[in-house]
Amino acid sequence: MRKRIFRQMAGLVTLGILLVSMVLCILFYHRLSSQACADLQERAQMFEKDDSGRAFHYLRQVRPEDMRVSLISQKGVVLFDNMVRSGNLGDHLDREEIEEALSMGHGESRRFSDTLGTETYYYAIRLSDDSVLRTSSTIHSIGGMFSDILPGTAAVVLLFILIGYFTSRRLAQRVVEPINQVDLSADPPDVPYDELASFARAIAEYRSQIEQDSRQLKKRTDTIQAIMDQMEEGVVLFDLRGTILSVNKSASRIFHTDDTAEGKSALELLRDMEFSGKLRQALQGHRGEMIHRREEKEYRVLISPVPQIGVAVFFLNITEKSQAEKMRREFSANVSHELRTPLTSIYGNVEMLSAGMVREEDKPLFYGKIMGEASRLITLIEDIMMLSRLDEGKPGEFHEQVDLAEVASECVDALKQKAIGHQVAVEVTGSGIMAANRALIYEMLYNLIDNGIKYNKAGGCVAVRICQSKKDTVITVSDTGIGISDKDQERIFERFYRADKSRSKKSGGTGLGLAIVKHIVLAHGGRIGVSGKPGEGTQFEIVFPG
Template structure:
């Protein structure tokens, strides 16, 4: 502290000294310039009056070592000069002071020498005969003046610097000695510098605030640890050297860590090349992301740098369990493959039958059968495309308009539409129950009941029944579709709501099913936050219940 005070006092003293010298020199130089110009004008006025009376002959006996006089003709020719022969001088018509004197009667200017060490002042006046009389004098410029005075200036600066050093050291010592004796724990007892009492009181108060803030930080740190420990995602914080600062419980499980690794190099926790590369990339300021399977689950690892004011302070590792997403992606790919296959089968059948008819390879009596086959496959293709479109609309997560839907009315519409289909298969279709309403999408509710009833009819036995029951259970509307069909074996019951899943593919082909009906039901029920339950026994039938 003493050194800082000393340097401050010394610097201020030296700057003030140099500034004073500079300002004084500048004022003195300006004062001498003004005096010189006034003196030139006065001298020029006296000589001009004499020349107007006597003529240039006045200069024959004129002797001046200070001033230089020049007489210039109206065309700029030098007629007389006290220092140089006129024949050796250039035409002066373009000189600023000469041109101004010819024009206004008087003129003045100042010009530096080629070496910039001298400055010449010029004053000119027009004589009665039209000629111009000019007077000039040279003096040192500021730079040259400083160079001339440099030894004296240096001596003054040196003496002043020595004095400033002694005074600065003495003053700094006198200022700091009492400060060293201050009692910061009891600021009110300060008697040395009363002016410091408010500052000491503030320091004491800030000390208390810092203690309080430290306690707050400790509490927030505990809260942070509690938050990250309850996260499902894995979280690891690293410092700028890759050392572990924090690791939550989820990360411990993912990386199979059983002991505390805080302060350890994370590369001892996970030695995989992908993770090592990701960490070094993050510590270089780059983002890294990759997926990897561990312990039978699919994880996404994201490693990002922690930056503050452009400086890398460490890295954060986030681990997400994307097993469900990966499963959904595999299902999507499987669905795409199934769609391709399901569309290809009827198209190939249609193309094959059409080619036979086109090439005349079908007997006349078989033509109707081939045409019927084309119609049947085309109908199946249209049904498949319609089901795919419905399923895609459900997958898009759009928000269709919702309204109050009366389930019994929708069920009646379905019964009317499927009555003919049920009669063809000798199946009795019935509806029971009281009116029940829900708030939802009427089109989706229709798809649910229609597909359940359509499946119940398709997979029923000759003379079977399909019963639709509308009821209420614990304040929730319930739709139940019961049939006396072929039933579903236990090993297939968990998969019948998957896309294109069929228990008996040959029977499905015969009945014209697309394999998407129950999948549409599942998605539509999920949209309404409902629940689907299945109760089935092979050879006795099935009951599917929807609870809204």
């Protein structure tokens, strides 16, 4: 600020001195020129009433260095000139001052010489015999005058400029020094000049506004960071050079890193050629998307450019979605297969009957096959619809008090003939009452007891035990059948999965029974487990919270 004040003051002083010098020179020039013209007019007017003869007597005594005089006849012929022989001068009748003098009694004119840098003033007066007396004086032009007095003037101007320079410097220092000592942190600041009071108030207001904006910005930044940290999706921000700006908590868990990743290259976070290429494209303004697999998990990666900041990368965990999609595709394929098998059998039997290829005594056998496959088809469709309702989260209202032992006994009665046919005994022990959907509990127990009968041995048994406490309700369905291997136990609740495919086909199973059981248990907030060994039977344990 001091330098600026000094430069301005020094500039003003220099400009002022130059302007004053120029004005004085111009005034002096005009004063000198006016005085010279007045002297010529005064001398010429002394001869106004004389004739050329008498004027000639006096004009011969005028020295050329005083002024130049010429005597010119009425016809423009030069009769006398005290500086040049009259015979060497031409006709002067067309001269401006001569024409005015002959017509008006007196005349004047100015002629400039750019070569010599001079200005000549002519004044003419008509004498009594109509001849013309002309006087003239040559003075330097204003440019020539400047040239003559320039050295002295320049020296004086330079002297004043130097004086002004040191004065301006000292004055600027005295003006600025109190301002530099102002404590702007005070509220309001104590200023040395009244002129700065409004400026100081403005600074205080701006400082207060900046502090408020800083607090709001920090609050907003903290809010954004808190939101990012609460997001399940991993979020990583990169600057325009591809350097990591921020990593939220989810992304830190995905890549097993922390805040130390900030400021590092993208390659230190994820060494993937496809990701590096997508990131470069995003830095050029193009959105990108890819699938990244890491530690048995699958992520959908969205790479979006952020103008003037860099790139935002989102890691969306789609593992469950991918698994669900895989299960859906497998389910669709299995449904198609399971539907095709009975329909093909029905179609083949009907085709043979309609073509008259079956003997009359064999027709009941074919009708029985058609009815059996149709029954299997209906059961399959009902199971699929049941699973669909459970997948949609519509298990019904759980407000009914269900007697578990009563429902289990109803299932045993319904399967009594089947148990007798397989030579399997079924027993129910214990009791318990819980709030549940009675129809779904019946479906669950029916499927478990039915499986225990179908996959049992002749002379075997199925035991249903119900145990209820304040903490939970436990239902155990065990059998003495063929058992399940450890490998099959991991997949037994998958749709259409059969541990013994040949026996399942013969028994008419759809492969959906245990999947339905698991969905019913989960719909009631419970859990189910299976144990057993091949040849030693199987045990299903269901636990419902109290």
